[in-house]
Amino acid sequence: MPVSRPETSDSRVIAHVDMDCFYVQVEQRKLPHLRSLPTAVVQYNDWKGGGLIAVSYEARKFGVERSMRGDEAKEVCPDIQLVQVPVGRGKADLTIYRNAGSEVVSILSTKGRCERASIDEVYLDLTEAAQAMLVDSSPEISETVREEALKSHVLGLDLDSINIREKVRNWFGVNNTDHRDKLLACGALLIAELRMKVLEETEFTCSAGIAHNKMLAKLVSGMNKPAQQTVVPFSSVKKLLDPLPIKKMKHLGGKLGTSLQIDLGVNTVGDLLKYSEAKLQEYYGTNTGTWLWNTARGINGEEVQGRVLTKSHGSGKTFPGSRALRKMDAVEKWLKELSAELSDRLQADLEQNKRLAKTLTLHANAFQVSDSDSVRKFPSKSCPLRYGVSKIQEDAFMLFQAGLREYIGPFKVKFPSTQPGGWRITGLSVIASKLEAIPSGTRSITNYFNSLDHNCCPLDMLNDKCTHEAHSFQNEKGEATHWYLSDGDCSGILEPEKCVVDVEHVEEYSMRNSSQENGGVLDHENGGVLNQENGGVLNKEENSHEVQFRQYPNSSMPSPNQPNDDLGKEKTLSSSECQNYLGLDQTKAKTSPMEKELACTMESKGRSTKSPKDKEMYSIERYFQKWSPCTSKPEYPKNILESNTSSGSQLLSSSPSELKMEGVPHDNLRIGSVSEMGRHGLGLDEQSSMWSYEAGEIDPVIFNELPVEIQNELRASIRPRKRANICRKDSIDHYFLPSKGS
DNA sequence: CATTTTCGAGCA
DNA sequence: TTGCTCGAA
Numbered sequence: 104m105p106v107s108r109p110e111t112s113d114s115r116v117i118a119h120v121d122m123d124c125f126y127v128q129v130e131q132r133k134l135p136h137l138r139s140l141p142t143a144v145v146q147y148n149d150w151k152g153g154g155l156i157a158v159s160y161e162a163r164k165f166g167v168e169r170s171m172r173g174d175e176a177k178e179v180c181p182d183i184q185l186v187q188v189p190v191g192r193g194k195a196d197l198t199i200y201r202n203a204g205s206e207v208v209s210i211l212s213t214k215g216r217c218e219r220a221s222i223d224e225v226y227l228d229l230t231e232a233a234q235a236m237l238v239d240s241s242p243e244i245s246e247t248v249r250e251e252a253l254k255s256h257v258l259g260l261d262l263d264s265i266n267i268r269e270k271v272r273n274w275f276g277v278n279n280t281d282h283r284d285k286l287l288a289c290g291a292l293l294i295a296e297l298r299m300k301v302l303e304e305t306e307f308t309c310s311a312g313i314a315h316n317k318m319l320a321k322l323v324s325g326m327n328k329p330a331q332q333t334v335v336p337f338s339s340v341k342k343l344l345d346p347l348p349i350k351k352m353k354h355l356g357g358k359l360g361t362s363l364q365i366d367l368g369v370n371t372v373g374d375l376l377k378y379s380e381a382k383l384q385e386y387y388g389t390n391t392g393t394w395l396w397n398t399a400r401g402i403n404g405e406e407v408q409g410r411v412l413t414k415s416h417g418s419g420k421t422f423p424g425s426r427a428l429r430k431m432d433a434v435e436k437w438l439k440e441l442s443a444e445l446s447d448r449l450q451a452d453l454e455q456n457k458r459l460a461k462t463l464t465l466h467a468n469a470f471q472v473s474d475s476d477s478v479r480k481f482p483s484k485s486c487p488l489r490y491g492v493s494k495i496q497e498d499a500f501m502l503f504q505a506g507l508r509e510y511i512g513p514f515k516v517k518f519p520s521t522q523p524g525g526w527r528i529t530g531l532s533v534i535a536s537k538l539e540a541i542p543s544g545t546r547s548i549t550n551y552f553n554s555l556d557h558n559c560c561p562l563d564m565l566n567d568k569c570t571h572e573a574h575s576f577q578n579e580k581g582e583a584t585h586w587y588l589s590d591g592d593c594s595g596i597l598e599p600e601k602c603v604v605d606v607e608h609v610e611e612y613s614m615r616n617s618s619q620e621n622g623g624v625l626d627h628e629n630g631g632v633l634n635q636e637n638g639g640v641l642n643k644e645e646n647s648h649e650v651q652f653r654q655y656p657n658s659s660m661p662s663p664n665q666p667n668d669d670l671g672k673e674k675t676l677s678s679s680e681c682q683n684y685l686g687l688d689q690t691k692a693k694t695s696p697m698e699k700e701l702a703c704t705m706e707s708k709g710r711s712t713k714s715p716k717d718k719e720m721y722s723i724e725r726y727f728q729k730w731s732p733c734t735s736k737p738e739y740p741k742n743i744l745e746s747n748t749s750s751g752s753q754l755l756s757s758s759p760s761e762l763k764m765e766g767v768p769h770d771n772l773r774i775g776s777v778s779e780m781g782r783h784g785l786g787l788d789e790q791s792s793m794w795s796y797e798a799g800e801i802d803p804v805i806f807n808e809l810p811v812e813i814q815n816e817l818r819a820s821i822r823p824r825k826r827a828n829i830c831r832k833d834s835i836d837h838y839f840l841p842s843k844g845s
Numbered sequence: 846c847a848t849t850t851t852c853g854a855g856c857a
Numbered sequence: 858t859t860g861c862t863c864g865a866a
Contacts, residue, residue, distance in 0.1 A: 106855075146849060154848045156866095169866090170848055188849095195850070221852070221866055357864050390855090413852070423847045464860090470846055483860060529846055852865085 105354045107394035108404035110316070113337075114283045116233040116290035117226065117407060119320035120211055120297070120311045122204075123329035125223035126157035128307045129203045130186040137184050141165060145173045146188040146195040152177065153187065160329055192440040194420045197222070198448075206305045208411050214293055218408040226317055227297075228407035233289035244292055251295035252288075255313075256327045259339025274336075283337050287313055291334050298332065318403035319343075321353055340401035345373030352398060359391070375399035412456055412538075418444040419466070419532025427470070427527035434528055435500055438465075441533045442496040449490065449535055461537035463488035463495060465502035468530035469510060481528075482506045488535055499533045 122128065126144040131137045141162035145153030152173020165180035176183050188195045204222045211217055216228040236242045253271055260270045273279065275288045290313045298309055312324030314335035323333040323343075335343060349369055350360045363369040367378065367386070375383075376399050384392030397403060418441040428434050452458050466483040484502040489495070511526060 150847070156849070172848085197850070201851095224866075354864065359863090415852070417851060419850060421847085421849060423849095425846090427846065462859095466860095468846090472846095480861080485859065527846080530849095532850085534852095850866100854863085856861085856863105857859100 105394040105398075106390045107397050108406070110402055110404040111406070112230070113315065114230075114286055115315055116229040116286050116313065117315065117317050117320045118229055118290060118294050118311050118313045119220075119317065119324040120207075120225045120227065120294070120309050121324045121328075122207065122223035122307055122309045124157045124159050125203070125307070126188070126200055127159045127186075129200055131159075132203075132306050134186070137186070140184050141167070141180050141182060142184040142186065143167060143173075143176055144188060145185050147190075148173050148185065148187060151175075152185065156188070192444055193437075194418070194440065194444070196444065203305070203307070207301055207307060207309070210301050210304060211297055212411055214297060216407045216409045217411055219411045219413070226320070226407045227294075229290045229293050229313075230286070232293055233286045236289040236292070237285060242292075244296070248292060248296045248299060251299055252292045254331065255291045255295070256331060256333040258323065258333065258335050258343055281336070281338070283315065287315070287334055287336060291332065294332055298330075316401075316403040317405045317407065318353060318398065319401055322347075322351070344399070344401055345371065345376075347372045349375065354394075355398075359387070362387075363395075372399055412452075412458070414538060415534055415536035416445060416448045416452065416460070416538075417532055417534040418442070418448070419530065419534075421468070421530045423529060427529045428531075429525070429527050434503060434531065437531055438499045438503060438533065439496045441531060442499045443492055445533050445535055446490075446492040446495050449488075449495075452538065453490075457541045458538045459490070459541060460488045460535035461539060462486075462535070463498055463502070464534040464536060465499050465506065466530075466532045466534065467503060467506060467528055469526050469528050472525050472527060479510070482509050495533070495535075503531075 127142050130144055131142060139161065140159075141164075142159040143155045143162055144157040145155050147153045150172075152175075155167070155169050155171050155173065155176060158167050158169055158176075162176070162180055162183050165183070167176045167180050167183060173185050176185070188197065189199060190196060191198075200222055204219070207223075208217065208219055208225060211225050211227060214227065214229060214232045218226040220226055253268070253275065255271065257271055257274050260267065260274060264270050274284065275291075279285065279288070294311045294313055298311060302308055308330035310324055310328045310330060311332040312320040312322065312326070312335065313332060314320040314323065315337060319335045319340065323335055326333045349363050349372055350356050352360070352372060354360075355363065363375070367374075369375050369378075375395060378396070380393060380396040382392075383395045386392065387395065420437060420441060422428050422437075428437065449460055452460075462485050464483055464485040467481040469479075469481040471479075484506045486498055486502060489498060
């Protein structure tokens with residue numbers, strides 16, 4: 104249920120950015136000949152042509168809709184291009200879309216607090232940037248950005264007016280004396296700039312809503328699609344909401360909305376105004392009641408959460424109809440596939456974001472083969488997550504068996520069974536959650552990253568060599584909980600219980616390899632590096648004991664090595680499993696994480712490398728011209744570029760001469776990733792010199808997810824950027840010059 | 846039991 | 858905390 108939060112301010116500038124038919128765009132970027140053709144993305148296609156999950160706007164004109172089957176789409180649009188979602192490990196693999204979403208986020212997160220709301224949606228809090236733009240006399244706004252902003256749909260302006268362009272221009276101009284409108288106008292400019300930047304660097308178009316809160320921004324972001332933006336001035340909120348069907352509001356599309364319609368006769372948001380807050384609370388409880396009351400009035404205090412990374416990773420698959428699983432072997436096989444994908448994603452998260460998942464959850468759907476429709480819920484089960492592919496696979500299967508016992512237990516029904524009364528599995532998913540940043544030092548960034556290189560690990564000591572990098576992770580008590588190992592070809596997590604290391608050796612090693620600066624010992628406060636006290640965690644009492652499943656909520660959980668009476672399945676550790684026991688899987692990973700990372704960076708750099716000339720000429724409209732069916736060649740007709748510049752130049756600019764202000768460094772230079780830094784194995788001096796970055800050089804996505812202490816240290820160490828050589832003019836009036844006509 | 850596969854929020 | 862439901866995309 105929604106919870107009502109008080110508005111912290113009535114003049115925030117919030118944007119909601121929504122990618123246009125995102126999966127289609129990702130596929131069209133890969134296959135440019137599909138651009139401008141009616142296209143849809145389907146997952147699987149052996150059953151009725153697959154299910155559509157994204158539909159291009161060209162295809163929508165034919166009546167093609169999401170949730171149609173491929174075959175249905177072909178009926179209404181015979182020429183539709185159906186592209187399949189990549190399949191890996193026998194299931195749909197959404198990785199390319201997730202990564203494409205990250206590309207977008209890394210651009211959108213440069214101007215304010217950023218919340219990744221879904222794979223293709225982002226909220227931005229642009230309040231500070233908008234305020235700064237009002238205070239600053241010389242905003243660096245290019246002509247094309249200004250033009251793009253002027254195409255905004257500003258709600259509440261007289262739409263039947265002959266000259267809507269002029270109206271919009273006036274709204275953006277000084278004739279509009281409402282301070283909040285000025286802030287929104289700045290927001291619209293910022294979003295226009297961001298949308299163009301997204302297009303230039305990713306080739307994706309998006310639409311956006313700009314308003315004073317998340318609810319309104321979200322409501323209108325899809326109102327004008329594709330590739331357009333919509334602004335909700337404060338004064339037009341009521342006109343927007345009153346006639347709006349109640350189900351259009353976020354959170355009211357489901358049962359709550361239906362209840363409002365049926366039980367209260369509320370069909371539009373305006374209808375809701377008739378009910379007092381007390382009455383709504385009486386019907387729906389305190390929180391929801393207040394939320395409804397506020398929602399009807401366009402009041403919404405939800406903050407934009409500064410979160411650009413997902414909180415969990417899940418991998419699942421359904422087995423509908425006759426595909427329902429009926430054998431334990433099949434369940435195990437699919438759990439292995441799902442777990443392998445999950446493990447890959449966890450490794451990627453660890454490398455890219457330095458986060459570890461703490462909990463593994465298994466969920467399944469089952470049904471009973473019988474005439475009676477007793478569709479009981481298969482209980483989901485969780486356990487502490489242990490890194491390593493085979494660990495996750497084993498644990499997932501254990502969790503399934505625990506759930507299964509509970510599921511069939513009271514019914515004493517044999518599973519699996521093809522007999523009536525037996526049960527079948529129609530869905531399986533494994534979820535890794537409680538993702539936490541690796542424990543970070545409170546003192547030094549240098550040590551934080553240094554620890555990744557200079558710390559050694561039990562495995563190395565066993566091998567008597569140090570080709571691996573390692574890093575230990577501690578819990579809140581400072582005890583080592585995991586070791587992260589990587590030698591470039593493989594990596595994994597090792598639990599301290601599994602480390603057979605004698606403590607003297609550890610200490611000796613630690614002494615040898617730690618920095619002189621802090622007394623020869625890096626403690627965990629300085630970046631999770633082994634120290635004498637914490638090294639002691641790996642002591643003789645603890646290092647050999649098998650503490651597995653110790654946190655399971657009930658005793659029904661089987662131990663992995665214990666023979667399972669249900670299945671007669673016995674687990675023994677093969678040599679390859681022993682390797683996995685150490686979180687290492689030599690057969691996997693052909694490309695090192697480093698190589699992958701570099702490849703990724705190169706790719707995105709290459710894509711964004713455009714000549715300055717191209718950049719100046721870019722606009723979202725021109726982008727469409729570029730791909731329109733009539734112009735087969737991507738050309739930028741120069742003659743239309745300069746149209747309308749005279750009117751545009753009056754907007755938010757103190758003088759025409761400033762329009763030429765270029766050469767300001769872009770904020771999008773990236774370092775490959777933080778982990779790349781950590782792998783360089785530099786000495787302290789070299790590292791500290793490497794850390795004097797310019798503000799724009801650090802990928803904000805990475806920056807935001809760093810531990811707060813590190814962020815603060817980074818900020819302090821960042822060289823202040825030189826302001827562009829702009830002439831100083833005071834006051835906001837320079838931004839809101841009267842339009843030519845007045 | 847043919848939309849699939851994700852994700853997050855809130856509740857008990 | 859876990860398990861579950863709801864909502865959304």
